Amino acid sequence: MTAAEAATLDALRSRLADRAEAEGVLDVAWRTVDSPVGPLLLAATEAGLVRVAFDVEGHEAVLDRLAVAVSPRVLRAPARLDRVAAELDEYFAGRRRTFDVTLDRRLSTGFQRTVLTHLREIPYGETASYGAVALAAGSPRAVRAVGTACATNPLPLVVPCHRVVRSDGTAGRYRGGEAAKALLIALEAHS
Missing domain, CATH: 1.10.10.10 (Winged helix-like DNA-binding domain superfamily/Winged helix DNA-binding domain)
Known part of the structure; x- marks a missing residue:
């Protein structure tokens, strides 16, 4: 895939995520972030952060389990997770001691x-x-x-x-x- 094709694909994904969010059909948004402990998968519902997963867990497998446990409407939509990503960056830089993001605790009982x-x-x-x-x-x-x-x-x-x-x-x-x-x-x- 060329750089131009990758950029076009990213733009299409972004438009799809924006439209799904606007129409209320984005049940689980996800993105990945780099960290000192390896790539992290972040996933959020409208209620809040629902999952943080380490690379060793297999991000695709985690997304599959979220599709079963929460909703099959799972889409890469990084914007919903910007605040979580920023707080994690602050944490790893030693500037944050607690997290102030809303949590969706439905996966814990x-x-x-x-x-x-x-x-x-x-x-x-x-x-x-x-x-x-x-x-x-x-x-x-x-x-x-x-x-x-x-x-x-x-x-x-x-x-x-x-x-x-x-x-x-x-x-x-x-x-x-x-x-x-x-x-x-x-x-x-x-x-």
């Missing part, structure tokens, strides 16, 4: 939603153990369930599951990979 609500209470630059999060969520014996809730967090980074560590202080696993979790913890510790 039950105990998982309770856990994810408590994760935003862990201060920037600090960590909490899975046990401490279980206690805060009202189920002190549900340590493994907290781990599962963090592992399936549809909004990593924005809902900071990377701040949850094992009781011995080691990082533990992470949806974006152990290297990504270590980088995020180090980034926050040095800001």
Whole structure:
């Protein structure tokens, strides 16, 4: 594909996204952004940010799951996600400690939603153990369930599951990979 053909295709996609938004038929808008932890997929409904996905999750697979779980009307429409992209840039530059974007929490239910609500209470630059999060969520014996809730967090980074560590202080696993979790913890510790 030539540069001119690529530019024409991008212009057509942009017009399609603008028209779908104007006609109210854009249920899930998505875009990708580069970050220190690799390319991130961002997806939003009219209600708010619904998904942040790491490259290791397979962006196409994530979009397919969104089409099933939310709506088949999924379209690359970056403008809806400009604010999220800007806040992520600020976060990675060390200029943002919390995110101020509206969240669509429909992909989280039950105990998982309770856990994810408590994760935003862990201060920037600090960590909490899975046990401490279980206690805060009202189920002190549900340590493994907290781990599962963090592992399936549809909004990593924005809902900071990377701040949850094992009781011995080691990082533990992470949806974006152990290297990504270590980088995020180090980034926050040095800001």
